[in-house]
Amino acid sequence: MRTRLQGRSYVVYYGQGPLNGLESYDIVILEPQGWTTPLHRQLQGAQVSTVAYLSVLEVPEWRVPQTGLTDDDFVRVDGERWVKQPFGNWLARPDSPRWRQYLRHQADRLYRRGWDGLFLDTLGDVEDAQLADQAGWLVPATAELVQSVRLAFPERPLIVNNGLWSVVPLVAPYIDGVCWEGDLSPDVLKQPWAQAMIDFLGRAAQERGWVNFMLTHVSGTSLTAAQRLLRFYEDADRYGFLAYAAPANYADAIRLRDGRVVGPLP
Numbered sequence: 001m002r003t004r005l006q007g008r009s010y011v012v013y014y015g016q017g018p019l020n021g022l023e024s025y026d027i028v029i030l031e032p033q034g035w036t037t038p039l040h041r042q043l044q045g046a047q048v049s050t051v052a053y054l055s056v057l058e059v060p061e062w063r064v065p066q067t068g069l070t071d072d073d074f075v076r077v078d079g080e081r082w083v084k085q086p087f088g089n090w091l092a093r094p095d096s097p098r099w100r101q102y103l104r105h106q107a108d109r110l111y112r113r114g115w116d117g118l119f120l121d122t123l124g125d126v127e128d129a130q131l132a133d134q135a136g137w138l139v140p141a142t143a144e145l146v147q148s149v150r151l152a153f154p155e156r157p158l159i160v161n162n163g164l165w166s167v168v169p170l171v172a173p174y175i176d177g178v179c180w181e182g183d184l185s186p187d188v189l190k191q192p193w194a195q196a197m198i199d200f201l202g203r204a205a206q207e208r209g210w211v212n213f214m215l216t217h218v219s220g221t222s223l224t225a226a227q228r229l230l231r232f233y234e235d236a237d238r239y240g241f242l243a244y245a246a247p248a249n250y251a252d253a254i255r256l257r258d259g260r261v262v263g264p265l266p
Helices: 037-045 061-067 097-112 123-127 129-152 168-174 192-208 223-238
Strands: 010-013 027-030 049-055 089-091 117-121 158-161 178-181 213-217 242-246
Touching: 010 242, 037 049, 049 097, 061 089, 061 097, 097 129, 117 129, 123 129, 123 158, 129 158, 129 168, 158 168, 178 192, 213 223, 223 242
Parallel strands: 010 027, 027 049, 049 117, 117 158, 158 178, 178 213, 213 242
Antiparallel strands: none
8 A cells, every 4th residue: 555645844955964844844846966865864863755756758969878768769850859948858658678777776776775755757858848749659658658657665655746748647547646837826716727637636635645846936025026926825725736835946945834944055
């Protein structure tokens, strides 16, 4: 039986540790390369659930030598490697044996290091309109990739970021929650698709025990920013999401639960 994430608050931080204030959250989503085992264990000792970031599909150029990927292992459009803008990352083929082996190895390594869960990012790239004519193979292959990660990371939670429409329904048996990037602005809530997704995730929370997250950016200290921040947290809570509003870049600082913004320790 899989364990579940427990808590009423979470934070996303992809920078280096340590950083004061993380221990005030119940769940922290971190870039594992920024955390030594002692610092990681210190957070867990403070009763914080640690969730490791893992990119499922996007590969920055600097990481390619680590993965062993060749030119044939990348998604192509019109004969050229497809690039995810504005980040400039390439998209690994989800059916590539080399890429699947690499991801399974990463998931197994994080499992053995004791991370409490995984945050699977970038799988929503297969829903990009530029790849629509390849969705017939990209979507099921991505679902199979998530299943292979589950096998390498048993019993502990998997949270997926985006891919809400095509990938999440296929991987529902293997995951434990979803992250919705964006907020529930009045314009969004007017859309029929938004209510349909809220209902779907709400049922999954009740029937499957999912913990669903909502993530956005709210920068600045103006009255407008403060009002937007308050509305974001209220709306997310109303619809059953754990919410976090990052102050800027996820790697530069975090917003504490009392509203203060803090950066890494010197």
